[in-house]
Amino acid sequence: MTDLAQMSAIVDQAREGLAAALAGRPLVTVERLTSALRTSYTGPAAIEELRPTLSIGCYRAWPAAMPRTAAAAEDHTLIRSTQERHDWLPRMRRDADRHLRTLNRPIVTAWYATPLLRDLAAASGTVAATDGELRDTIEAKPAFNDLLRAAGVPATVRIPSVRVDRLPDLAELRRAVGTNTVVVQSGATSGGRGTVFVTSERDLDDAARLRGPYRVAAFVDGWSSNTTVLSVPDGQGGVSVYVDRPSHKSVGVAELGIGPAKSAGNDWSRPWPTGAATVLVECAERITEWAWRRHRAAGLFGLDAILTAEGHVYPNEINWRNQARPRCPPSTSSVAACRRSSPPTWP
Known part of the structure; x- marks a missing residue:
């Protein structure tokens, strides 16, 4: 075929x-x-x-x-x-x-x-x-590293980060995560509004305007990505997990008048390296199974990650809501199947 x-x-x-x-x-x-x-x-x-x-x-x-x-x-x-x-x-x-x-x-x-x-x-x-309060809990950026740890995502693919209630000086943050540029995130926001790339004290002042607590993470040089994940109760106490092909996500396109962390669209024309895609799928499966065990939560969500030039992959954000951008099958079909708790008919 x-x-x-x-x-x-x-x-x-x-x-x-x-x-x-x-x-x-x-x-x-x-x-x-x-x-x-x-x-x-x-x-x-x-x-x-x-x-x-x-x-x-x-x-x-x-x-x-x-x-x-x-x-x-x-x-x-x-x-x-x-x-x-x-x-x-x-x-x-x-x-x-x-x-x-x-x-x-x-x-x-x-x-x-x-x-x-x-x-x-x-x-x-x-x-x-998905329930809005549950979405806030799972998406909370300051708790993301704790989520990855609880889900059993290997430490080798977790970005070094710390959770702080108040932002100390930039030198201390750099020592804590090990990079000159640090990424400050707050809340359960969308569209890159809760993310600030900090390279100077002025940037840190901008980050401090966000409401704490904060996740402060090392900056990883690579391509941003969005991957759609769907989990459906399997009728046997667990969930079936479907992971779409990861994209390359355009960020940092200031010419469009958007923030540096906001996506300008997804590109699926360039396949990911097989090894990196396999790691990302394994991370998505672990997160999905954790959400089911911990919250009895199933449905459609987006998992963002960074792919480096060396082929390493690092999950960096979860969007537990229907905003994901699958290529096929259509998201509404997927969610409807999930809400009636029956396996989808597509492979």
Whole structure:
């Protein structure tokens, strides 16, 4: 079977799996971008079943990739602003309620579940996303090294780091982690907002503006990467683990007006060295199994890592939410399968 035929077969299986998971129920997305799933239901290997019945978001949908119905805060305010980007969902509460009341037993997908989302889904709906408080616990950057240790991730692939409640002077941090450039991280934030690369006292002042506690890690020179991981309860007390091919992630693209740690996109065209990919998969499996043992948590998440020129790999962050960027099968199909606790039909 050719690569194209194999991919087509996997997409067909994902389509069948999604149809079985939805079981005729309407799919609703609650996401800042109301056409966020567009790559799944448009273009090559499109899965029409992934076109949301209703998409609730901040920004109006792209006309070329419309969901069946879109409800966007931008349609009411006619503005785009930082404040609007952060508090659009409460503003959309009444409009979302009005749309959702017309749907029978909707399945609502989002980055992670919140009390407001559960209220919107009401008694008949299902929120197909990880719990928000659990997400904060697992994603907490100051606790990342403890998570890796508890999961049994070998010390040889753990970046030297320390957890501090307050940032001491730069010389002390350099001694603690062993590099001139140190990486300061805080909270459970996304988009690189909780990460500062520190090479000077001025940088350290910027890092101190983040709310502690902090993870201070050695700087590793290499390529950033994002890998999608899915765990599904196997019905026998454990989980089945699926790990996507790791990407090369573009960071440090200041020309786009974004922070140095924020991703500008993922590239899967350059395969990872086999040995490094094997190590990353083993790390992902250990983390996934730990999350199931410790929290009975399963689902879709992203594991970030650094790949060095020498082929060494170092996990550096976990994003326990539906933000991961798998190539195939589509993320919503995966999450729906997980939430009904049944193995997916695709290999």
